[in-house]
Amino acid sequence: MQMMIKPEKTNITIGFSPLTDCAPFVVAKNLGYFAQWGLDVTLQKQNSWATLRDKLHAGILDAAQMLAPMPIASTLGLGVAPMHVIAPMILSQNGNGITLSESLVEEILAVNQISELVFPLDAKLLKNVIEKRKQHGSDKLCFASVFPFSCHHYQLQDWLLSGNITFEDVNIIVVPPSNMVDSMLSGDIDGFCVGGPWNAKAVRGGSGVTVITSYDIWQDYPEKVLGFLSSFATSHPKTVLAICAALKQACTWLDSTPNRFETAVIMSREGILGEPLEVIAPSLLGSCLTKKGLSPRHVPSYNQFSTTLGGLDINRPDIKHGFWLLEKIKNCQQISADVETDGVIESIFRSDIYAQLALLIDKKG
Amino acid sequence: MxxxxxxxxxxxxxxxxxxxxxxxxxxxxxxxxxxxxxxxxxxxxxxxxxxxxxxxxxxxxxxxxxxxxxxxxxxxxxxxxxxxxxxxxxxxxxxxxxxxxxxxxxxxxxxxxxxxxxxxxxxxxxxxxxxxxxxxxxxxxxxELSETKQQLSSRKNIDHAKRILMKNRNISEEQAFQTMRKTAMDTGQKLDDVAKTIISMFNTL
CATH class of the missing domain: 3.40.50.2300 (Response regulator)
Structure with a gap:
């Protein structure tokens, strides 16, 4: 392979969140893709999305794995001083799941007088529980997502809405992914929407039942994206391309199931997620653990990083998806009416940068 | 320090x-x-x-x-x-x-x-x-900012209400203002609230 570009900056720090869908970063580093593009990359694990964002804004991180709505929130200044962040590449989709506590599932079975669960679970069954609880004057159920501006938050809302449950009917809080299972065990929350490996962890431990995945809720919408400060991308265009190219190679490599298993092995061996293989591997292999004692569900597109189907390229940013996410932000009343959004999505989801990348990788062969 | x-x-x-x-x-x-x-x-x-x-x-x-x-x-x-x-x-x-x-x-x-x-x-x-x-x-x-905003909006309301009264009762600006002030004092309301009531009444008529 021949080097086609010379990055302006070669020492690069990338922030990521220790979740199953950080796989492209792990692969690009371990298989030497970053090095092939002339980059010396340090992957810096971040414990919270807010701090990852602040470090990217401050230029302490050169690039970051971000929740797809985050670049929009950054650029519009939602919850933070506005900073123009671009997403020239989509990294993954269909990686989240909603898990309910074992006791809530028992309640669902009892209230609806059913003996078997059908996955994905119809939220109307949960609605009946909420109605019953209202009649009895019981506490509202409490659900957690991972960040205010996250697909998890909007997917949770959409699943609840599919059963005519509004955010008024339940309490919604934010809990860090690594604390989800403990928070459910302690009874602080009754369910959560989170990425891997935390759904599988809850099922393996017998504390939760994964009732639906984000593939079932929103099929094929971007969940994690690669974020850069717009100013960085302007002054380091070749660096941005090199980082994207290495990650694109990693995403493509992750298309094969055997490769995915190897990735799960690397992630568990290196302790990146702090969890064992039996918890990391399933979602990467298209398996959604449902409930202890029950068979897993086959969800072929669980944790998707790329696709070879029908010439569709899921890594290419699409402004239609950007508008969809903006709509979700609006629906959740996370944005005041006077915030100007014209032209913002087009300036974030930069398929023009991604298009250059396609040419580069072709040339590189 | x-x-x-x-x-x-x-x-x-x-x-x-x-x-x-x-x-x-x-x-x-x-x-x-x-x-x-x-x-x-x-x-x-x-x-x-x-x-x-x-x-x-x-x-x-x-x-x-x-x-x-x-x-x-x-x-x-x-x-x-x-x-x-x-x-x-x-x-x-x-x-x-x-x-x-x-x-x-x-x-x-x-x-x-x-x-x-x-x-x-x-x-x-x-x-x-x-x-x-x-x-x-x-x-x-x-x-301070919210007070300033409040004052601005209240001044706007009072002006608006004055104009409504002047037009509807055919009275002078001074008379309109006195009418509003008297209502405010008689009912123990703020001038801004009286203005808002006048505006909303006018809007519903």
Whole structure:
């Protein structure tokens, strides 16, 4: 392979969140893709999305794995001083799941007088529980997502809405992914929407039942994206391309199931997620653990990083998806009416940068 | 300078400011608590917050939250502003990162959160003093801004209502104003409220 570009900056720090869908970063580093593009990359694990964002804004991180709505929130200044962040590449989709506590599932079975669960679970069954609880004057159920501006938050809302449950009917809080299972065990929350490996962890431990995945809720919408400060991308265009190219190679490599298993092995061996293989591997292999004692569900597109189907390229940013996410932000009343959004999505989801990348990788062969 | 002044003003020894310290490092938290033993700060320490943090904030109503910038719980605090209708709490984040200034510039320029250096026990008090001063200054500006906005909007309402009266009753501006003022005094309402009533009545007619 021949080097086609010379990055302006070669020492690069990338922030990521220790979740199953950080796989492209792990692969690009371990298989030497970053090095092939002339980059010396340090992957810096971040414990919270807010701090990852602040470090990217401050230029302490050169690039970051971000929740797809985050670049929009950054650029519009939602919850933070506005900073123009671009997403020239989509990294993954269909990686989240909603898990309910074992006791809530028992309640669902009892209230609806059913003996078997059908996955994905119809939220109307949960609605009946909420109605019953209202009649009895019981506490509202409490659900957690991972960040205010996250697909998890909007997917949770959409699943609840599919059963005519509004955010008024339940309490919604934010809990860090690594604390989800403990928070459910302690009874602080009754369910959560989170990425891997935390759904599988809850099922393996017998504390939760994964009732639906984000593939079932929103099929094929971007969940994690690669974020850069717009100013960085302007002054380091070749660096941005090199980082994207290495990650694109990693995403493509992750298309094969055997490769995915190897990735799960690397992630568990290196302790990146702090969890064992039996918890990391399933979602990467298209398996959604449902409930202890029950068979897993086959969800072929669980944790998707790329696709070879029908010439569709899921890594290419699409402004239609950007508008969809903006709509979700609006629906959740996370944005005041006077915030100007014209032209913002087009300036974030930069398929023009991604298009250059396609040419580069072709040339590189 | 600023911190010394604060100290002087508030040397009564009463614990009048509640601090919620979120730090997984219990040893450091103990040192910090000890360092503040004889100050106006009452410290509550939370080592592993997760799901309980919101409850704690709700119960304790801290004046300031102090948190390690590397704590996973930062995302919970972040949600206080957007998800729950809890009053935003001033947040002081400590960081071992060399370049805290650059982070500060990028956060809402020291508005409801800002970053200080490492949490060394002997530095804690001046840090908190500065934070209190800073948040109070911000709060003052915010109140002033909202009062100014309120005054502007009230002036607009009164003008609008005057014009309605002048047109509908064919009276002078002075007469319209006196009518409104009399109504306000007779009914014990603010002039702005009377104006709003006139506007809404006119709109429904």
């Amino acid at each position: 600023a911190s010394r002044k604060n100290e002087k003003q508030l040397s009564s020894g009463t614990k009048d400011l509640r601090i919620l310290l979120i730090d997984e490092n219990t040893h450091r938290a103990d040192l910090v608590t000890a360092a503040l033993g004889d100050s106006r700060y009452a410290i509550s320490h939370l080592a592993s917050p997760s799901g309980t943090l919101l409850k704690q904030v709700d119960q304790l109503q801290p004046d300031i939250i102090v948190i390690d910038i590397e704590s996973p719980s930062r995302d919970i605090l972040e949600s206080l502003n957007t998800i729950k209708n809890i009053n935003p709490k001033p947040v002081v984040m400590f960081s071992s990162e060399q370049d805290t200034d650059t982070i500060n510039q990028s956060i809402e320029s020291g508005v409801s959160a800002y970053v200080v250096g490492d949490l060394e026990p002997h530095r804690v008090k001046p840090i908190l003093d500065a934070a209190v001063a800073r948040f109070r200054e911000y709060q003052k500006l915010k109140t």
